[in-house]
Amino acid sequence: MTWLDLCFLHWPVPPEALAPSLPPGLQLDLWQGQAWVGIVPFRMAGVAPRFSPDMPRVSAFPELNLRTYVTAQGVPGVWFYSLDAAQPLAVRLARRLFHLPYFDARMWVDRRGEITRYASMRTHRRAPEGHFAAAFRPVGPVFQAAGGTLEDWLTHRLALYSADRRGRLYRGQVHHDPWRLRRAEARIAENTLAAPLNLRLKGEPHLLYAQRTEVRADWLTPVRVSPEP
Template sequence: MTLPTPTRPWALHMRWLELCFMHWAVDAATLSERLPTGVELDTYQGRAYLGVVPFRMEGIRPRLAPSVPGLSAFPELNLRTYVKVNGVPGVWFFSLDAAQKVGVRLARTFFHLPYMDARMWMRRRATKGRGEVMEYASLRTHAGEAPARFAAAYRPVGEVFTARPGSLEDWLTARSVLYSADRRGQVFRGDIHHVPWPLQRAEADIRVNTMAEQIGMALKGEPHLLYSERLDVRAWLIVRT
């Protein structure tokens, strides 16, 4: 669902690179129980989805300011699902692991997002006859938070496409709102803006994945996979819902 771009000035620019959407269909009733009051689970044709999304961030900078070396580029790994608040669809993050301690604390403070410290490793490797593959590993190190590990290799296959409106691919990716909550349970909305996702089908070898254990769920079977090479994004400061 495409929403109007906010008229107030945006706050942050960033670039998402070498991203893989890995989605599993899960039990909707169980997943709904993990959401706070005021946040409603969204489903596609009656099915709920839980996503693990590895990627790399770069070019992070505030409006009218340059990027800061050492702070503006790092790997990130999300556990997310899809929700509605007051009828407006968006993304809910159960965790956002990142290899940037300052960024983790800024995001937790100013966006009320559950960013967490992690040791992370990512490289792009050429293969014989199969193009390039992204190799990715993450180990959560955040004090007081549930442990989580992830390791996978993934690559795009096929031509770049834009998701057809109404398709599962569109429903999973065309979301221009994120939601978060503070410690008192107040829900906030954050708007983002970007061009339609340039997507490709993907292949993945997922070797370790305990990301959903933090919410007491298991990810079973083969995931739905999509890849995107690059997306430039603008984000606005959060507001109360």
């Protein structure tokens, strides 16, 4: 698949605000003692099984995720609280095959020059409300985040975690080249994605932008969770 026009919006939050929301076997990954919540709007293209052709009207759609950063057995990764998408079939396949909290949404994306305008309203039945509207653009030169920096810690995540209805934990590996990042500016008109976590994401977020990256995702593998002592 190809990921396009990504904006990484991140806010620091107290670890105790997120720790109870994680399933057994996952621990929050902290940066200098602080947890982080990220919102990432972007577009997907070329979504299809490996060596298969694109499927018209299925392989390209907007996506918006709310996430935090975790570890299991020493492997850092991403834990998603929600993933909104404007493709109903993709939502159902991801929920069934990857145990990810995908939700149907009505979404609108418009890019003119370097400015991307992005809006999403969750429409999934029995799902918590989730609205987001923002405009963002990159600023400054392209760079690759150096190891040991916050920018590298926030974006260099090559694993995702999910849990099924029984609470069994899974890990999926993701493969792509190092991010070609730029700084970014954003104006957020509406954002209720973190409300189900009883979080208010206040203040200016940490902002990064990536125009394009080619991605390959592996199937999930179970994560063995040690029993509580």
